[in-house]
């Protein structure tokens with residue numbers, strides 16, 4: 173049996189999956205703690221431990237393993253960057269993991285793996301089976317994106333393909349941790365929307381509470397926050413559509429679950445895209461939930 177092996181490397185847990193490559197059936201799934209506070213070398217040994225556990229329990233061995241990581245592998249330096257588990261940054265992680273587990277690996281960031289999983293095994297496969305170009309977005313505490321073309325992640329020359337969260341939307345906006353101002357992430361991530369609401373209302377609420385107040389129709393500031401989200405999102409996504417005109421857009425994360433993005437977002441982007449007829453781009457909610465990272469990681473090595 174041909175199998176796909178994937179690992180979702182997170183800040184708190186490392187999850188592995190072994191799948192049947194023909195049916196995508198999950199044969200085994202296992203998670204262990206990352207224990208990132210113990211440092212980089214410990215993370216590598218935890219990864220090796222997880223792969224050994226998967227091998228022992230399935231009686232199988234991988235020919236390659238795909239990894240979903242919080243940051244990106246820079247293709248020219250072969251080191252990691254943009255990881256929020258900061259001890260990984262600057263490390264030759266691909267080489268170090270390959271040495272530890274003895275097979276080749278592929279690495280893509282978590283938003284790319286999300287996009288890949290939903291494109292090849294998730295909602296896009298179900299709803300738009302002939303989709304060639306898919307843009308996947310995670311809108312939650314941060315904003316990330318990934319481009320999938322014909323079932324392959326577009327990593328790009330610098331390893332930043334799809335990093336839409338750090339496109340600048342508001343030039344005089346808030347400082348972003350990436351060093352720029354007014355990135356998409358500083359506009360419509362969950363914490364950014366909460367900050368916007370606090371600015372106009374003087375109150376501090378969670379995004380969930382703000383959304384409930386908007387639905388109840390009792391708080392004009394909550395409704396204004398939702399309108400700000402929809403308008404900002406529509407403008408930001410128009411730049412993607414004008415460049416790659418994807419066959420489907422799939423949106424995950426807590427903010428990505430807000431219905432108005434799907435109902436009013438496409439209306440809003442009519443103001444911005446170079447298109448004279450109705451916008452046909454399907455905006456889809458994801459299907460795989462938390463599994464997208466590990467399934468997308470496994471999908472990275474289908475070609476081996």
Ligand SMILES: [Zn+2]
Nearest residue numbers: 338348350355
């Ligand atoms: Zn940024």
